[in-house]
Amino acid sequence: MHKIEFPQFKKGRSGFKIHQGRTIYEHAQSAGIIIDAICGGKGICGKCIIRVEKGMENLNPLTPLEEKRNLKKNQRLACQAQIIRDASDMVVYIQSFGNYEVLKQGEGKDLPLCPLYYKKGQQVFNNEQGIDQYRGKIYGISLDIGTTTIVADLVNLENGNILQTIAKTNPQISYGNDVISRIEYTMVDKITGRQIGQDKRRQKIKQLQLLIIDQLNQTIDELSKQIGEQISQYIYYVVVVGNPTERDLFFRQDVSSLGVIPYEPLSTDALIKTPEEIGININKAGAVYGSAMIGGHIGSDILAGVLASGMYKDNDISLLIDIGTNSEAVIGNKDKLIAVSCAAGGAFEGASTSCGIGGIEGAIKQIAITDGQAVYSTIGGSPPIGVCGSGLIDLLAQLLEKGIMTKNARIQQDFRITEDLKLTQDDIFQLITSKAAIRTGWQMLLKHYPVNLTDIKKVYLSGGFGNFINVANAIRIGLIPEIQEDRIIKIGNGALEGAREILLCKDAQELSEKTAKNITHIKINEIEKDYEYLLAENMYF
Numbered sequence: 254m255h256k257i258e259f260p261q262f263k264k265g266r267s268g269f270k271i272h273q274g275r276t277i278y279e280h281a282q283s284a285g286i287i288i289d290a291i292c293g294g295k296g297i298c299g300k301c302i303i304r305v306e307k308g309m310e311n312l313n314p315l316t317p318l319e320e321k322r323n324l325k326k327n328q329r330l331a332c333q334a335q336i337i338r339d340a341s342d343m344v345v346y347i348q349s350f351g352n353y354e355v356l357k358q359g360e361g362k363d364l365p366l367c368p369l370y371y372k373k374g375q376q377v378f379n380n381e382q383g384i385d386q387y388r389g390k391i392y393g394i395s396l397d398i399g400t401t402t403i404v405a406d407l408v409n410l411e412n413g414n415i416l417q418t419i420a421k422t423n424p425q426i427s428y429g430n431d432v433i434s435r436i437e438y439t440m441v442d443k444i445t446g447r448q449i450g451q452d453k454r455r456q457k458i459k460q461l462q463l464l465i466i467d468q469l470n471q472t473i474d475e476l477s478k479q480i481g482e483q484i485s486q487y488i489y490y491v492v493v494v495g496n497p498t499e500r501d502l503f504f505r506q507d508v509s510s511l512g513v514i515p516y517e518p519l520s521t522d523a524l525i526k527t528p529e530e531i532g533i534n535i536n537k538a539g540a541v542y543g544s545a546m547i548g549g550h551i552g553s554d555i556l557a558g559v560l561a562s563g564m565y566k567d568n569d570i571s572l573l574i575d576i577g578t579n580s581e582a583v584i585g586n587k588d589k590l591i592a593v594s595c596a597a598g599g600a601f602e603g604a605s606t607s608c609g610i611g612g613i614e615g616a617i618k619q620i621a622i623t624d625g626q627a628v629y630s631t632i633g634g635s636p637p638i639g640v641c642g643s644g645l646i647d648l649l650a651q652l653l654e655k656g657i658m659t660k661n662a663r664i665q666q667d668f669r670i671t672e673d674l675k676l677t678q679d680d681i682f683q684l685i686t687s688k689a690a691i692r693t694g695w696q697m698l699l700k701h702y703p704v705n706l707t708d709i710k711k712v713y714l715s716g717g718f719g720n721f722i723n724v725a726n727a728i729r730i731g732l733i734p735e736i737q738e739d740r741i742i743k744i745g746n747g748a749l750e751g752a753r754e755i756l757l758c759k760d761a762q763e764l765s766e767k768t769a770k771n772i773t774h775i776k777i778n779e780i781e782k783d784y785e786y787l788l789a790e791n792m793y794f
Contacts, residue, residue, distance in 0.1 A: 257308070257336075257343040262286050271311070271339050277303060278331035281347070282427055285464060288347050293429030293438070294332035298604065301331040301347075308343030311336050367758040368393070368410040370489040370539070377489065377538070384538040390487040392416070394535075395752035397554060398465065398495035398503060399423060400432055400578055401602065401611060402717075404749050405469070406756075407476060410490070413757050417479075419472050424464040425502075430604045431578045432498035432550070435461060436512040454509065462505045466532045473534055489539035492756040494748050496552040496579060500524075500543050504531070511550065515776075521546040523766055544755060545766045548774035550594040555581045556769050557751025558715040560761065562744055565590060565768050569710035570702075572695060574733060575747070576642075576718045578602050580691045583772065584698040584709075591702060591773040595694035600687040601642035601718065606680040608670060610639025617644040617670065618721065622651040627670045637671050643721045645684060648676060650726035653794055660794045688732050689791035695734065696787070697777045711740055715747035731794060 257280050259265025269284050278301055281288045292298035296318040305312065305327050315324075316333045324330075331347070369379055370391055376383040377391060395406045400423065407417045428438050439457045442449050449457075477483045493503055497518045501508050504524050511518055524543035528534070531541045544553035555575060564571040566587050573583040578599045583592040603609030603616075610616050614633035617640040621628045629644065631637050640648065648670070652658035657668060662685050667675045699706060712734055714720065720743045727733045733741070744750070754761045778784050 255308075255311075255339050255342045257345060259284065259286050259345055259347065261346060268342070271336055271343065273336055273339055275336060276332055277305075277312075277329070277334045277336070277345055278427075280336075281331060285424070285467065286347070286427075287422060287424045288331055288427050290332060290427055290429065292604070293434035294443075296330060296333050298430075299330065302328055303331045303334065303348060304328055304346040305334070306344040306346060308341050308345075311338050311340055311343060313337050364413060364754050365758045365761065366413045367760055368490070368756070369759045369762070370410055372411065379489075379538075379540075385489075385536065388486060390484075391489060392484060392487045393490040393492070393756045394488060395749060395756045396469070396491060396493045397557075397746065397749040397752055398493065398499040399554070399748075400496065400499065401426065401430065403465065403468065404746060405472065406749060406753050407484075407488075408753060408756055410757065415753070417476055419476070421468055421472065423499075424468055425461055425499075428461065430599050430602060432496060433512065435502070436498060436508050439507075440509050440512055454507065458502060458505055458507065461502050463532070465503055470532075470534045485534045486536055488535035490756060491533060491535065491539070491541045492752045492762075493541065493543045494553040494557045494752045494755075496554055497546055497550055498552075500546065500553055504541075504543050516549055518546060518548075521548050521769065523762075542755070542762070544752065544762075545769035547592050547769055547772050549776065550579050550596075551581050551592050551774055553765075553769075554748035554751075555583060555592065555715075556765055556772070557749075557755070558713070558744070558747030559583055559590070559768060559772070560751040560754055560765055561747040562713045562715070562742075564711075564713065565771075570704055570708055571711040571713060572698065572709050572734065573713040573715060573747075574691070574695060574719065575715045576601065576691060576722075576732070577716060578604070580694065582691075582695045582698055584695070584702050584704070585772075589702070589773075590768075590771060591698060591775055593694045593698055593775050593777060595690045595777075597687040597690045598683070600683040601645060603639060603641060605683045606640075606645065607677055608640050608674045608680065609645065610641055612641045612643075612717065612721070613638075615639070616641035617674075619723070620644050620647040620651060620670070622655050622657070625655075625657075627668075629670070637674060640670065640674065640676075642718050643723065646722050646730060646732065647726050649681070649684060649688075650723075650729040652676075653729065662793055685792040688730060689788050692731050692791045693777065693784070693788050696791070697775070697781055697784075701775055701780065706734055706736060709734065709736065709740075711742055712736060713747070714741065714743045715745075717746065719743060720745055731791065 256268030258268040289300040313335045377385040391410045523545040546552045580595040580597045615635040615638035617629045619630045669675045
């Protein structure tokens with residue numbers, strides 16, 4: 254019996270038993286090793302490139318999907334490279350897809366300090382009950398679980414200071430770059446296409462959960478080494494926000510209801526578990542809290558953004574937009590709030606465009622067109638390897654402004670960005686489809702609130718994508734409302750800041766649960782008879 258090794262990863266150096274019939278992608282999944290497979294292992298995205306250093310003789314011949322790729326010697330797509338014989342040990346290197354440029358901070362405003370866990374005498378108290386001996390520190394973690402990235406604040410609950418912010422790639426990316434892929438993984442057998450039973454479903458949900466839990470525990474250990482002592486004993490409270498799929502997977506909840514009509518979670522209520530139930534290495538006297546959700550595919554991350562913006566308590570009407578694979582928008586004030594989710598797809602995340610890539614080192618983040626040529630800058634100043642969302646917005650706006658692309662989103666020929674990167678007509682179709690979904694979402698909020706755009710006093714852009722975009726270019730292509738730029742406010746990582754607000758004050762926790770129930774969730778396709786027509790109309794400029 255031979256082994257397959259992944260030498261780049263500590264856990265992969267000792268090797269794993271080879272299973273004939275499985276792909277290298279499936280071996281990596283089973284080992285908990287992150288591999289970029291944003292299409293969920295369907296061979297479509299071409300991102301899961303590997304180099305087989307040893308053991309190529311064990312693999313099937315190149316598949317038609319691989320033959321379309323310009324693969325070098327010993328390169329394969331992990332999801333297409335099936336082990337058909339057990340003739341020798343294998344050594345596999347995964348093409349690094351880099352670390353995402355993650356927005357780690359919100360606006361950094363001062364927050365009320367009234368935490369659930371506090372010092373009284375020489376004890377740690379929770380709700381007027383002594384639960385532990387005071388050990389000199391009381392910490393908490395606010396955790397924002399995104400589809401692509403995970404960001405956490407380590408916070409001193411005694412003074413509210415952020416001690417460290419940690420950003421990581423969500424290891425579930427190995428199961429697809431969108432929540433639908435991950436939901437399907439827990440519901441459907443990939444080979445037969447049939448629904449799986451409850452026991453198998455629970456096993457797969459646990460598998461996805463443990464990826465996040467293991468990463469969080471490793472992060473706590475990393476911080477402990479940096480600080481010079483084990484900090485897990487000081488951490489009493491973890492507040493988790495995320496979209497409904499990610500939040501519920503974290504708490505090992507069944508997410509199958511999010512994959513079928515009417516696409517609702519089992520419950521939108523807040524969750525609270527003990528550290529042992531979740532498996533997090535923090536003080537056993539502590540707790541893990543999952544913030545309440547709004548409904549459908551509108552999760553606690555958007556609720557946290559509502560808290561961070563303060564729109565829920567204003568007299569003026571504001572609009573909050575979070576742009577991503579599943580974009581969300583909320584409109585309103587202290588009297589009324591309504592929310593909508595928009596299935597934007599992954600075009601602006603680099604998932605469905607030939608030149609697209611996530612916000613990693615080497616991604617083109619800004620583009621201008623001068624004399625017909627692209628002038629650009631990349632993340633980290635590295636050689637260009639693709640174009641991330643902010644660059645794609647710039648590119649569309651520049652093509653439109655320079656007359657290279659018509660208002661009907663047509664180009665006469667592919668536009669070459671670099672020698673190796675180009676934007677095709679099909680790429681443009683993917684981008685305008687995503688743009689149309691987002692635009693239709695906030696337009697429907699204006700219609701059903703109802704309110705005119707001139708009545709909107711502030712437009713809040715939340716999340717990393719919203720923070721990095723060029724506002725003028727986003728307005729130019731119709732992605733965000735056309736209002737004065739000084740009324741458009743980037744609030745940074747609103748989800749993380751809202752989570753920290755809940756972490757630091759029990760009143761904010763109660764407020765979040767109350768606010769979640771007061772936000773009306775609308776489903777555009779159910780209430781708007783002209784939805785398909787409006788969506789098609791918004792594809793153009």
